[in-house]
Amino acid sequence: MSEKTIFAVNDMTCGHCVGTVRKALEDALPGATISVDLVTHRVEFTGDRSAGEEAIREAGYTPEAV
Template sequence: MTDKTIFAVNDMTCGHCVGTVRKALEEALPGADIAIDLETHKVEFTGDRKTGEQAIREAGYTPEAA
């Protein structure tokens, strides 16, 4: 079983933001399960936590522990 990581990404404010974060995670963590809820600003993914966090930051967003 792969652990899921959840971050709050409060500066993710629109559909374009969701797409940008999703693309960054897909590129950094191929095959990861990714779920993004814009309303709650939650990003959930499987795979390496630090790699995912770095990908979100490099995409221009601020992941915070949720």
């Protein structure tokens, strides 16, 4: 079982941002469980933490550990 990673992504401000972050994670972590919540600015996913963090950064957002 993969460990769950949680990041705060406070620069997600709209539904488009949510979709962009989700797509970046889906592309970087095929088969991962992904949850992106605009209200709490939380992103949760299973799989490689470093790959997920890099995918969020490459999508133009700033993941912060929680």
